Amino acid sequence: MALNPKKHEMPTQAPEVRAHNFSEVALGYTAEIAVEEAKRCLNCRNSPCVSGCPVNVNIPDFITKIKTGDFEGAYQIINKTSSLPAVCGRVCPQETQCESRCTMGVKFEPVGIGRLERFVADYHNANATEKPAAPAPNGHWVAVVGSGPSGLTCAGDLAKKGYKVSVFEALHTAGGVLVYGIPEFRLPKSIVAKEVETLKELGVDIQTNVVIGKTLTVDELFDMGCEAVFIGSGAGLPNFMNIPGESLKGVYSANEFLTRSNLMKAYLADPVTPIQKGGKVAVVGGGNVAMDAARTALRLGAEHVYIVYRRSMEELPARKEEVEHAMEEGIDFRLLNNPVEILGYRNPDDPRDPKNGFVTGMRCIRMELGEPDAKGRRRPVPIPGSEFTLDVDTVIMAIGTSPNPLIKNTTAGLEVNSHGGIIVNEDGLTSRENVYAGGDAVTGAATVISAMGAGKLAAKAIDEALS
Secondary structure, eight states: OOOOSSOOOOOBOOHHHHTTOOSOSBOOOOHHHHHHHHTTOOOOSSOHHHHTOTTOOOHHHHHHHHHTTOHHHHHHHHHTTOSOHHHHHHHSOGGGTGGGGOGGGGTSOOOOHHHHHHHHHHHHHHHOOSOOOOOOOOSOEEEEEOOSHHHHHHHHHHHTTTOEEEEEOSSSSTTTHHHHTSOTTTSOHHHHHHHHHHHHHTTOEEEOSOOBTTTBOHHHHHHTTOSEEEEOOOOOEEOOOOOTTTTSBTEEEHHHHHHHHHTTOTTSSSOSSOOOOSSEEEEEOOSHHHHHHHHHHHHTTOSEEEEEESSOGGGOOSOHHHHHHHHHTTOEEEESEEEEEEEEEOOTTOTTOSSSOEEEEEEEEEEEEEEEOTTSOEEEEEOTTOOEEEOOSEEEEOSOEEOOTHHHHHSTTOOBOTTSOBOOOTTSBOSSTTEEEOTHHHHSSOOHHHHHHHHHHHHHHHHHHHO
């Protein structure tokens, strides 16, 4: 039978429906679709797809299980190397990783590896009744700072080897960027909670509302008996453009905007920490976070939402799928434009804060692409005399984040680079003995799966050092 040259489409909510709710956009494969998609896999002898996966999931083997209808067997194969399969199947950029190396993709569309991983994980979560058995303790204790993807991966890998693992999370809910950064319509929080619960069943101790560097320091963790510390504290310090008007009311970092919506439920009728509802919104930036912020603003009732990005569509760094979904939902892309000032008014009679006024617009300048920069992307250059004003009352800055300096400032001997990222060697070891780091705390804002890969690498190094 001839192979289907095209990947099976992912069923989704209709754009005109999903733009007004926070339910998951992608609905997932059915069992029938999953089996048919799995049959597209050529089961290559050299498995190039595996080398494209930062956590080295045995992709051909789990897909072979799907072909035979052994969905639980497929999950167990994935679970050997990935602690967060239901998360990865939803938010990993498979198109630039495992699927980019798929042999089917040479002539046709690659196999939908991420969609199959999501299906398998969802099947397990819906049908599994047995809890994972906690392994016998090996007598060693490791502390993990942060419960994002790198921290949870490191904790899971060590727990499976019998380590006592304590995870310290600064916020009141475990999950890191998975719960505060990624919207419900892309990654339901029940999925994250399920993955966290699985780790707890393995014996991982997760303590929330503990800020390492303030509540406890890294040195105090060692004094308490920890033998190694993994820092996976992420990159939660938002960047701004330093243009006039950024202190006006109605200007948010994407970090604050998404945290209020995702973690603090600002979309509820009577939220504890409300944010924008209605009006016209400009989101500055072109990455996945910008897409998340824009689509969240739309669901919060914005009349019109702009994406303002200084390069063209070809340079847009967000995932193709997220860009397509945003366009389908009516997000207005203003490309080759760059903000130069946020405009506002001041009302001295307003008791809320007469010092800083409220956003009334954003002045932008049109750009054109010039010579390539150090990364090979053509550098955007302003076009003289092309300034114009965008009529908005909310501005969300989604131009990246940096590692929080708190741990660096409270941990003697911990070396960082010029961007605040912790410096590590090839095993994730920092300049401090028995202190490891990985994920966004090292690289700055990156992908969930790359953070997981760093957590897995550090767990292996910790195990080798302590055992």
